[in-house]
Amino acid sequence: MDCREAERFSDLSLDGETEPSEQAAFDAHVTACGRCSGRFHAQSWYQNNLRQKLQESSDRLEPPSNLKVRITAQISEERSPLPWATPALVAAGLAAVAGFTWSQAGATLDPEEPVARHTHNLPPEVRSRGDVMEVSRFLSAHLEYPVELPRFDEERSNVRLVGARLASIANRDAAYVMYDQRGARISLFAYPKPRRFAPPPGFGEREAHGRTLQVGTHRGYNVVTWLSGNTVYALVSEVDHDRLVELAASQDR
Amino acid sequence: MFGFRRRDDATQRSEFEALTLEHMDALYGAALRLTRSPKDAEDLVQDTYLKAFRFFESFEKGTNIKAWLFKIQTNTFINRYRRKVKEREVAETPAEDIVLDRFVSADQVRALQDPETDFFSKLLSDEVVEALDQVPVDFRMVVVLADIQGFSYKEIAEIVGCPVGTVMSRLFRGRRILQKHLYDYAIREGIISPDTTQEGEPVDLDAFRNRKKAAG
Numbered sequence: 001m002d003c004r005e006a007e008r009f010s011d012l013s014l015d016g017e018t019e020p021s022e023q024a025a026f027d028a029h030v031t032a033c034g035r036c037s038g039r040f041h042a043q044s045w046y047q048n049n050l051r052q053k054l055q056e057s058s059d060r061l062e063p064p065s066n067l068k069v070r071i072t073a074q075i076s077e078e079r080s081p082l083p084w085a086t087p088a089l090v091a092a093g094l095a096a097v098a099g100f101t102w103s104q105a106g107a108t109l110d111p112e113e114p115v116a117r118h119t120h121n122l123p124p125e126v127r128s129r130g131d132v133m134e135v136s137r138f139l140s141a142h143l144e145y146p147v148e149l150p151r152f153d154e155e156r157s158n159v160r161l162v163g164a165r166l167a168s169i170a171n172r173d174a175a176y177v178m179y180d181q182r183g184a185r186i187s188l189f190a191y192p193k194p195r196r197f198a199p200p201p202g203f204g205e206r207e208a209h210g211r212t213l214q215v216g217t218h219r220g221y222n223v224v225t226w227l228s229g230n231t232v233y234a235l236v237s238e239v240d241h242d243r244l245v246e247l248a249a250s251q252d253r
Numbered sequence: 254m255f256g257f258r259r260r261d262d263a264t265q266r267s268e269f270e271a272l273t274l275e276h277m278d279a280l281y282g283a284a285l286r287l288t289r290s291p292k293d294a295e296d297l298v299q300d301t302y303l304k305a306f307r308f309f310e311s312f313e314k315g316t317n318i319k320a321w322l323f324k325i326q327t328n329t330f331i332n333r334y335r336r337k338v339k340e341r342e343v344a345e346t347p348a349e350d351i352v353l354d355r356f357v358s359a360d361q362v363r364a365l366q367d368p369e370t371d372f373f374s375k376l377l378s379d380e381v382v383e384a385l386d387q388v389p390v391d392f393r394m395v396v397v398l399a400d401i402q403g404f405s406y407k408e409i410a411e412i413v414g415c416p417v418g419t420v421m422s423r424l425f426r427g428r429r430i431l432q433k434h435l436y437d438y439a440i441r442e443g444i445i446s447p448d449t450t451q452e453g454e455p456v457d458l459d460a461f462r463n464r465k466k467a468a469g
């Protein structure tokens with residue numbers, strides 16, 4: 001083993017990651033080479049102290065006190081990771097178990113539930129056959145309020161309507177409309193406006209086609225949400241905010 | 254309304270919670286070092302738990318649950334946040350810092366080691382963390398897993414999803430970058446005098462050659 005190799009192996013040796021034969025060669029070199037011996041001891045002193053400092057700071061660090069509560073609440077909302085019984089039960093179950101965040105918080109357009117529904121990625125209950133007809137009919141048959149679907153040029157925008165299903169948001173039946181943009185999922189949710197209404201904290205406002213949109217990120221997903229009449233709309237996706245704003249703006253056209 | 258829920262849901266949940274919740278602090282700590290944002294760290298941990306619960310069936314009982322959780326979290330981070338973190342880092346890192354081939358020499362480390370210098374006792378752990386946060390994210394990730402969480406190279410390779418050789422080179426590099434930041438910090442704060450650097454062995458070949466030129 002030469003000096004360069006010994007330098008490389010010093011980390012492995014300190015981490016206890018050497019093979020016995022490597023360790024023997026390393027020890028032999030360090031014993032014989034004054035330069036490497038000095039370097040190794042300095043490095044070992046440094047590394048031990050550094051680890052201690054890093055661990056000290058990590059031990060002192062405390063997660064926000066409500067994180068555990070949020071996690072357990074989120075898990076209890078989730079059904080156990082076992083195969084679903086039947087699609088009908090899935091839909092019913094979704095309606096039954098949803099709604100913990102908003103019903104309690106009440107005051108804001110909490111993006112938690114739309115984002116949670118989006119991550120569930122459940123299959124549509126109705127599939128689009130190329131236009132919005134089936135989806136519109138399905139939604140108006142099941143919901144007591146009108147849902148205006150964005151109308152946009154599929155070819156130009158590359159956004160394809162996949163289908164829809166019912167969901168539950170803020171303890172109310174909600175429309176969950178699924179789109180696809182070159183493999184990326186975009187979910188649109190529509191649900192009745194809660195009694196009190198405030199933009200989600202941390203979201204910014206954007207104007208598009210005379211409509212005020214709340215634009216932000218929740219749990220890593222991009223969210224654009226707005227109010228139209230007495231219905232709240234929320235787009236959730238991993239695609240860019242600009243794209244979502246475009247889609248939101250196309251609702252009126 | 255919950256009648257159709259499986260009876261063993263509650264059992265499954267409590268088993269999951271008993272196994273995983275004790276690692277929440279560690280996951281949050283690592284998430285904070287990765288994202289450098291308390292908000293994103295919280296979201297990342299929450300997402301990690303949701304995914305872990307959904308895939309709980311695929312967890313092999315008796316194997317390392319902490320490593321399994323870190324794998325899920327690291328994966329989620331890489332897929333969802335890494336690009337954003339990287340963009341921010343490139344924007345805030347001075348160009349000369351991106352090429353970090355000039356590591357700290359053995360003599361420079363020894364200058365820190367000098368009992369009179371007493372470097373580590375003058376150094377707050379927050380300052381170490383600040384220096385760590387400046388290490389580019391791909392290197393920072395393995396340093397966090399090795400030096401804070403104490404995972405083995407093999408476990409890190411599994412968590413990050415790369416070969417052990419890549420773990421070793423990233424760890425070596427990440428640690429040297431961190432060392433450089435701490436050394437520069439020590440000089441900036443007057444903990445050691447920059448003079449000692451002149452005596453050291455050359456940090457890189459160019460410096461060595463330049464010095465030869467100047468001397469000759």
Ligand SMILES: [Zn+2]
Pocket residue numbers: 002003004006029033034035036037
């Ligand atoms: Zn040597």
